[in-house]
Amino acid sequence: MLSKELRDSITSLINREVVPAIGCTEPVAVALCVAKATETLGTTPEEINLALSGNIIKNAMGVGIPGTGMIGLPIAVALGALVGRSEYGLEVLRDVNDEAVERGRKYIDEGRVNVTCAKDAPSNLHIDVTVTAGHHTARAIISRAHSNFVRIDKDGETIFAEAPQSDNSDADTSANDVALNLAMVYEYATETPVDELRFILETRRMNKAAAEYALNGNYGHDLGRTISLEGLKYFGDTPLTHAISVTSAACDARMGGAPVPVMSNSGSGNQGITATMPVVSYAEDINATEEQTIRALTLSHLTSIYIKQSLGRLSALCGCVVASTGAASGICYLMGGDYDKICATVKNMVANLTGMICDGAKPSCAMKISSGVSTAMISAMLAMNGKCVTSAEGIVTDDVDQTIRNLTSIGRDAMTITDQLVLQIMTCK
DSSP states (O other): OOOHHHHHHHHHHHHHHSOEEESOHHHHHHHHHHHHHHHHHTSOOSEEEEEEOHHHHHHHSSOEETTTTEESHHHHHHHHHHTOOGGGGGGTTTTOOHHHHHHHHHHHHTTOEEEEEOTTOSSSSEEEEEEEETTEEEEEEEESSTTOEEEEEETTEEEEEOOOOOSOTTSOGGGTTSOOOHHHHHHHHHHSOGGGTGGGHHHHHHHHHHHHHHHTSOOTTOHHHHHHHHHHHHTOSOHHHHHHHHHHHHHHHHHTTOSOEEEOBTTBHHHHHHHHHHHHHHHHHTTOOHHHHHHHHHHHHHHHHHHHHHHOSSOSBOHHHHHHHHHHHHHHHHTTOOHHHHHHHHHHHHHHHTTOBOOOSSTTHHHHHHHHHHHHHHHHHHHHTTOOOOTTSTTOOSSHHHHHHHHHHIIIIITHHHHHHHHHHHHHO
8 A cells, every 4th residue: 555645645645736726727817827916916907918838828718707608818817806816726706796797897897908929928828917007017927727826016116036946847846746656546446545536526416417407408409418318319328428428517517607516637627527427427326335436536536646747737638538538537436446457448538639739728528528428338348347458559559657648648749839829719719
């Protein structure tokens, strides 16, 4: 068994990476940065100027902002200044109401929000906000992680500045204190005393509530509810149908701007949903014990965190590839899979989903997530039947950790030009 000290470090890591968020985390992170700058200024800004990395712009263009009926950055920026509270973290827009939305619309119409792309941003996740009122200014910068403030200024004087980073600026610094591998992830999830892991059940409660909210409403493309209503006709009454329905529904709610929190993973609500709901759905279908569910959810979320350590927060690779690989591991565990079977499951996932592009956060993310969920079930099923993609095929190697690094190096490095082209297409259409 892992030492108590190492277990505590991993538990702390999960508690930092698996946190509640209201709305898509990119526009919410921008709202958070605006809120902090506004609080530093001490009054409502007359003007807000933002320089954002391309990945932030890409992920904020087409997504609904909770409680507003609107999409995109301007309303998130306006509400961050008008009612945002930085102490709420990624729930910064918790206090949004109809009156605030109307004030936000007027604020935008008055031309107070100016957004530019920071072409030389030091990280794929970079938010630089300057607010002004009269002769006073304040500046706040978030970089590398969605709530990681690296600088705060007021009237040209630095109030706070993070020490310079000597490593890769896009590395997942919040996760670097524990160098994970899949064997460690598996050992932690399966051998840690279950009472130390019980906190992970909050992911089930919160993300299941988001799914149920969407199933009783009309959000995004309504994929989850459509499958729930029509799935029996086309797919049958199966665990796969159930898993796709509830996972897609939670994404429908989040991307459609429903005012409900979800439990995120590694800075992404969709990743938190995808790491949670397929596992929860399958566990319910097989009447898994609470301990089995806890361990499967832990395995899923920690596998996702591990993969993100080498991928980085934002990239050209769709986050559902990462999170559905975590979910596949959790499902395989619930099927009775041991470490070798879970390694096979991960390799099967990499063989299938590598290369799925991220073209921003938007309602159709639910469709990509449904692909990840179905692939997770297929990959686990194959592994349980002794089938695994071999090292003679594609980017898969005998070593599961190297296979994961092959996946993340493609998403982080090889797809950089793809990312630039995707952003160009999105901003020029």
